Amino acid sequence: MRQIALYGKGGIGKSTTSANLSAAWAEKGLDLLQIGCDPKHDSTRMLMNGRVIPTVLDVIREKQKDISVSDIVFTGYRGVRCVEAGGPEPGIGCAGRGIIATFQLLEKLGALKGDLIVYDVLGDVVCGGFAMPMREGYAEEIYLVTSGELMSLYAANNIAKAIARLSANKRSSVRLGGVIGNGKNIVDEEDLVSEFAESIGSRMITFIPRSPTVQQAELNKKTVVEYAPESSQAEVYRRSADIILQNTTFHIPTPLSMDDLESLAYRYLKE
Amino acid sequence: MILNHSHTDISRNEGCTLTGVLSVTCFLQDAVTVIHGPTGCTHHNASLLHASLAENDCFDIPLLVSSNVSEEEVIFGGEGALMQAIRSAESYNPSLICVVSTCIAETIGDDTAAVCRESRGVPVVHIPGSGFLGGGFSDGIQNALMSLMDLSSPDLHSTEEGVMIVGEKNLEYEAEENYAEVARLLSLLDIDSGLRFVRRMPAGDCSRISSARYAILRDPSLDPIGSALSSRFGTEIISGFPLGLEGSLRFLRQAGDMAGIDALPAIRDEEGMQDDLVATFSDLAGISVSINTSMADPGVLQVARTVMDSLGMVEEDPGIPLPLPFDPPVGTTGVRRMLQSWRRGISRA
Numbered sequence: 147m148r149q150i151a152l153y154g155k156g157g158i159g160k161s162t163t164s165a166n167l168s169a170a171w172a173e174k175g176l177d178l179l180q181i182g183c184d185p186k187h188d189s190t191r192m193l194m195n196g197r198v199i200p201t202v203l204d205v206i207r208e209k210q211k212d213i214s215v216s217d218i219v220f221t222g223y224r225g226v227r228c229v230e231a232g233g234p235e236p237g238i239g240c241a242g243r244g245i246i247a248t249f250q251l252l253e254k255l256g257a258l259k260g261d262l263i264v265y266d267v268l269g270d271v272v273c274g275g276f277a278m279p280m281r282e283g284y285a286e287e288i289y290l291v292t293s294g295e296l297m298s299l300y301a302a303n304n305i306a307k308a309i310a311r312l313s314a315n316k317r318s319s320v321r322l323g324g325v326i327g328n329g330k331n332i333v334d335e336e337d338l339v340s341e342f343a344e345s346i347g348s349r350m351i352t353f354i355p356r357s358p359t360v361q362q363a364e365l366n367k368k369t370v371v372e373y374a375p376e377s378s379q380a381e382v383y384r385r386s387a388d389i390i391l392q393n394t395t396f397h398i399p400t401p402l403s404m405d406d407l408e409s410l411a412y413r414y415l416k417e
Numbered sequence: 418m419i420l421n422h423s424h425t426d427i428s429r430n431e432g433c434t435l436t437g438v439l440s441v442t443c444f445l446q447d448a449v450t451v452i453h454g455p456t457g458c459t460h461h462n463a464s465l466l467h468a469s470l471a472e473n474d475c476f477d478i479p480l481l482v483s484s485n486v487s488e489e490e491v492i493f494g495g496e497g498a499l500m501q502a503i504r505s506a507e508s509y510n511p512s513l514i515c516v517v518s519t520c521i522a523e524t525i526g527d528d529t530a531a532v533c534r535e536s537r538g539v540p541v542v543h544i545p546g547s548g549f550l551g552g553g554f555s556d557g558i559q560n561a562l563m564s565l566m567d568l569s570s571p572d573l574h575s576t577e578e579g580v581m582i583v584g585e586k587n588l589e590y591e592a593e594e595n596y597a598e599v600a601r602l603l604s605l606l607d608i609d610s611g612l613r614f615v616r617r618m619p620a621g622d623c624s625r626i627s628s629a630r631y632a633i634l635r636d637p638s639l640d641p642i643g644s645a646l647s648s649r650f651g652t653e654i655i656s657g658f659p660l661g662l663e664g665s666l667r668f669l670r671q672a673g674d675m676a677g678i679d680a681l682p683a684i685r686d687e688e689g690m691q692d693d694l695v696a697t698f699s700d701l702a703g704i705s706v707s708i709n710t711s712m713a714d715p716g717v718l719q720v721a722r723t724v725m726d727s728l729g730m731v732e733e734d735p736g737i738p739l740p741l742p743f744d745p746p747v748g749t750t751g752v753r754r755m756l757q758s759w760r761r762g763i764s765r766a
Contacts (some may be wrong), residue, residue, distance in 0.1 A: 207489055238494035240525045247488055 147257075150323065150390070151265035153281045154291035155301035159328040161189040162360060162369075163291055163383075164266040168193060169371035170297055170380075170387035177260040179219075179225055181252070183279060184268040185233025193222035196367030201232020202248040215255050223372050242275020258284075268347045269301050271327065273395035280312050280320045287323040287396060289351065292342070294327075296411045299342055303407055306346050306399035313398040315333035321396030328385070330335035331356045338414040345410060347400040351393060353360030353378075434548040437557020438517045441477035441565070441615050442544065444587045447512035447621040448551060451502045452546075453495065453529055454519025461484035469588045482506045486521055489700060495527045501530070513568070513620035514539055515561075517546035524549070540568060555638050557722045558584060562642045565615065569626035571650050579611025580672075581629035581652070584639040587616055589744060591754070598748035599633060599658055602665060605683035606673055626650070631675055633658065660745040661720035662691050662727065662752055671755055689748055695727055698756045702729035707736035716745035724752055737766040 154160045161182065161214025168180045187201045199220045205213055223227045230250035233241035252258050265279040269290075273288050279285045288309055292302040302325065312318050327339035361381075363373035366385040382400050402410070435452070439462050442450040452459045453617060459481050467478050484502035486495045497518070506514045518529040523545070533543040544564040546557055562584055580603060585592055600610045612622055612629055627650040634643050636657045643654035653675050661669030666684050673680025706725070721741060725732060740762050746755045 203492060207493065236494070238526070239490075239492050243488065243525075244492040247492060357522045387631070 147260060147263065148287065149265070149285040150265040150287040150289060151267055151285035152289050152291050153267050153269040154168060154328075155269055155298045155304075158269075158291050158293055158298050159354075159386040160194070160266050160269070161289045161362070162257050163326060163328060163354065163386075164189060164264050164382040165192045166369045166371050166380075167387045167390065168226050168264050168368075169223050169369040170384045171262055171391070172226045173267040173371065173384070176262050178226040178264065179258070179260045180228055180264045180266065181248075181279075182228075182230040182266050182396045183245050183248070183276065184231070184266065185236070185244070186268075187230040187232045190220075190222060190226075190228035190230060192369045192372075193226050193228050195222070195394060196221060199228060199230055201230045201325075202243075202251060203234075206247065206251065213251065213255070215230050218255075219252070219257055223369060224315050229257070231380075239276070242273040242278075245275040245278045249284070265385070269305050277308055277312065280309065280318075282315075282317050282319070285323060286319045287391065287393070288320060289323050289326050289395075290348075291326045292339060293328045293330040293333040293368050294338040294411075294414065295330060296408070298330075298410060299339075299407060302342070303346065303401050306348075306401040310399050310401060322346075322348045322399045323393050323396055324349050326351060327353035329356040332414075334414050335362065338411070342402075342407075342410060343403055345406070349395070350384075352389050354382050354386060356410065357382075429491035433462075434550075434552040434554065434557040434560070435461050435517060435546040437552075437554035437559075438467060438515075438544050438546040438561045439466060439479070439481070439557075440587050440675065441558055441561035441584075442515040443481075445513060445515070445565075445618060445620045447513055448481050448515055449482060449506040449509050449511040449513075450515045450517060451484060451499070451506050452517050453486065453502070453522045453527070453604045454482045454497045455486050458519045461602035466588075468506075471590070472590060482511065484522075486519075490564070491525050493510060495522055495525065496532050497528065499529065500530050500535075503537070503541060507537065509541060511620070513623070513720055514541045515544055515564075516541060517544045520547040520549045523547040542568060558574075559639065559642055562566060562614065562639070563645060565623050566626055566642075566645060566649070568623035568630075569650070570624070570628050576628055576630055581612040581614055581626070581632040582610055582616075582635075583614050583632050583642060583646070583657050584635040585613060585616045585634055586744070591747075591751070592616065593611060594754070595658060595747040595751065598750045601732075601750070602659060602669060602683075602687070602748060603672060605669065606676065606680060608672060608676055608678070610685075627652075631655075631672075632673075660716055660748045660751075661723055661746065662694075662749060664720070664722060665691070665748045668748075689750065694749060694756070696755055698728055698760065700758065701756070701763065703731065705731045705733050705736035705762070706739045706759075707732060707734050708739050708741060714743070717743075718742050720745050720752070721755070724756065728756075737761075737763050739749050 152160050152164050159162035168178050172178050204217045205217050222227050233244040290302040293297045312320050336353045343350040357379040359377050360372050363370040482502050484498045490498045516533050530543045533541045542564050544561050633651045633655045646652040655671050659665040669680045669683045747754045
């Protein structure tokens with residue numbers, strides 16, 4: 147069983163990327179479990195054809211006990227099993243603790259199984275709870291999703307810091323699998339993301355260009371892989387899925403200083 | 418961010434902030450205290466208070482209500498649980514509800530103060546009680562007194578006749594004896610002691626705090642409370658109970674000056690009483706004694722050595738070890754109790 151986690155700045159396209167990669171892997175016949183680790187609980191919506199599934203935390207709250215796998219794991223496109231951790235309303239409670247409680251329940255129920263588990267994790271707020279998917283026994287491969295925007299690179303760099311710190315623990319086997327570029331139509335964006343990846347001691351494993359097909363698919367409540375299976379964008383996701391599947395190169399990242407990160411972004415700044 | 422990295426300070430004053438708060442609120446009559454946190458915080462403190470009070474022959478368990486914060490409240494917020502706990506507290510028909518926030522409530526960011534501000538039939542006061550923010554037992558006492566002070570208005574025009582006693586150490590063994598000694602010294606000046614803020618005080622009396630012209634703090638660590646009383650209500654402050662023989666005479670002078678009374682006759686009376694005391698214990702003169710200074714309060718050491726000098730006791734090593742009180746003896750009577758304890762120790766040696 148491989149466990150991978152996608153981290154990145156909020157709104158950068160982690161959920162879209164995760165869902166499409168899961169769909170592509172499922173097409174290959176792999177047994178997939180995708181876990182959305184964001185209080186917004188919208189990671190798996192496209193895999194569920196727009197259905198908002200009950201979150202683990204809501205179920206815990208309502209049922210308290212006698213919770214079964216069927217209460218929290220829902221089957222979507224091509225058998226992909228979908229889970230949403232959920233969390234408190236914005237501005238109250240502790241979402242990080244919610245992630246920890248979700249993982250504890252999934253473990254207790256024996257739900258963490260399959261050929262591949264994909265964790266889709268909010269990357270802006272890396273408190274201890276949101277670092278949970280990187281801890282021992284969970285994801286060993288981390289992929290940073292970023293565009294060429296400075297704040298997106300900044301978030302990715304911060305997550306690289308968390309990976310580097312956790313890697314220092316002898317018992318931890320978490321490593322950076324690579325950087326996934328998610329295009330925002332910025333000039334020379336692919337080069338910028340690629341250089342960023344190399345600067346932190348990794349590589350850009352794939353670049354997903356911006357495409358209107360993504361929005362069309364989402365408006366039709368489907369992944370691109372399901373909505374437009376013959377499209378070039380679906381092919382990008384399938385190719386990316388293959389590359390990640392075949393990836394055997396993992397690194398402990400060396401995050402950039404803020405000055406170095408800004409200098410890098412500045413060099414690509416176009417009038 | 419509060420940074421307090423000491424892992425070794427286990428002195429009583431650095432104990433749990435929550436316990437410090439409860440050592441005040443549990444001595445308000447007609448009040449219920451709600452502890453906004455896990456049940457363990459309430460259970461542990463109820464046990465501790467029960468044990469401490471039982472030593473003073475008080476066997477009532479203080480009325481505490483827990484908001485019973487569990488993992489669900491940590492994740493989703495605990496304000497709902499707090500509201501429920503306050504409703505539960507209301508069912509006891511108290512005159513006042515004190516809500517103490519614990520570490521966990523502060524960590525998850527519950528707006529405890531806002532919940533307390535909601536309009537109800539009974540006043541609800543919020544008292545911060547989380548120790549991880551850097552405070553200890555003493556800070557808890559101060560937090561409680563400061564919050565309870567808000568229940569009084571500076572507009573009160575009536576003036577209390579007596580002197581308000583502030584911040585008595587309710588869990589100390591000799592709390593009543595110490596109060597009685599202060600009251601005795603004040604009586605030498607024909608001054609009455611008034612409100613005991615807070616010891617066995619009706620919760621409704623919190624509104625009268627502003628009307629006290631004079632106040633005596635239990636000890637100088639409560640100076641911030643004294644400053645607040647002065648600036649908000651114009652209260653004149655004596656910054657601590659009288660400690661030892663010289664401290665008692667000094668206290669009489671201070672209290673006399675504060676109240677505009679000639680203290681000389683009272684000081685003469687007290688000096689006479691102290692002379693009698695020294696004569697009563699003259700059998701201790703010339704005895705070789707030693708004191709363990711390692712854990713002793715500096716104030717205790719100062720009073721003890723002054724008394725030893727007065728009696729002609731000889732401090733040397735080896736000498737008969739003398740038992741020292743935890744807190745400096747209050748007044749002449751406190752010194753008498755210390756001397757009785759010394760005499761018992763010496764007679765057993």
